[in-house]
Amino acid sequence: MKKCSPTGWHFFISNLDLTKSSQRLVLLFIAVTINIHKTPLFAFSVCYNNSMLSKILLVFLIAMVPLVELRGAIPIAVGLDVGLPEWAILLIAVLGNILPVPFIYLFARRFLEWGSRQKWEQMKKFCRWCLNKGEKAGQKILKKAGNGIYLALFMFVAIPMPGTGAWTGTLAASFLDLDFKKTVIVVSAGVTTAGLIMLLASMGVFRGILG
Numbered sequence: 001m002k003k004c005s006p007t008g009w010h011f012f013i014s015n016l017d018l019t020k021s022s023q024r025l026v027l028l029f030i031a032v033t034i035n036i037h038k039t040p041l042f043a044f045s046v047c048y049n050n051s052m053l054s055k056i057l058l059v060f061l062i063a064m065v066p067l068v069e070l071r072g073a074i075p076i077a078v079g080l081d082v083g084l085p086e087w088a089i090l091l092i093a094v095l096g097n098i099l100p101v102p103f104i105y106l107f108a109r110r111f112l113e114w115g116s117r118q119k120w121e122q123m124k125k126f127c128r129w130c131l132n133k134g135e136k137a138g139q140k141i142l143k144k145a146g147n148g149i150y151l152a153l154f155m156f157v158a159i160p161m162p163g164t165g166a167w168t169g170t171l172a173a174s175f176l177d178l179d180f181k182k183t184v185i186v187v188s189a190g191v192t193t194a195g196l197i198m199l200l201a202s203m204g205v206f207r208g209i210l211g
Contacts, residue, residue, distance in 0.1 A: 069167065070093035078199070086203065098188050101187050134171035
C-alpha cells in the first residue's frame, strides 16, 4: 500500500499518469485555483492515483466545487483523458454536482446569514457576496418565470453560462421559498442537461486543444 503526505500540490502532479506538459499545466492550475488538493479525499486520490477510484474521485470532487461544478469537471476529465468512458464521466460529474443540492437548500442560506454578521471581515464579505449573488439569481429567475417558476429554475441551471449552476440556482430557490422536493428534482434535471451539453462540447473542443 502506497503511503504519501497530503501536503503540497507538487505530489499530486508528480504522481499523475499524464505524459503531456500542457495537460499537467491545466491540472495544476485547477488544483491550485480551487484548493481541492487540501482536502482529505483529494489526498487519498493522489495516493492511489493509478486506480479507477482516484479517477472517479477527481471528477466527482471537482464537480462538487462551487462555481466550477460539472461545467469544469467534464471538460477537465475529457481534455486530460483520465481514462474513463464518456458515460462514466457524465454520470460521476452529475452525481458530484447534485450531491450538495439538498444541503445548500437547507443550510447554505442560514450559514451565510450567520456569517455575514460575524466580526471576521473576510468571512463577512464572502458571506455577503454569496447572499447578494443568491438574491440576484432569485430575481433573475423571477423575471423569466412567465411560463412557471420551476421551468425558469431549470433553465437557469441547465444552460451553462457564467453565474448560473446548481449552487447558485439552489440558493436562489431557498431565497424564493420554493418547495424543497421540487427544487431538488428540477435542479437535478438541470444539472443532467448541463452535463450533456458540456460533454458534447468538450468532446469536440477540449480534445482538439489538448490532443
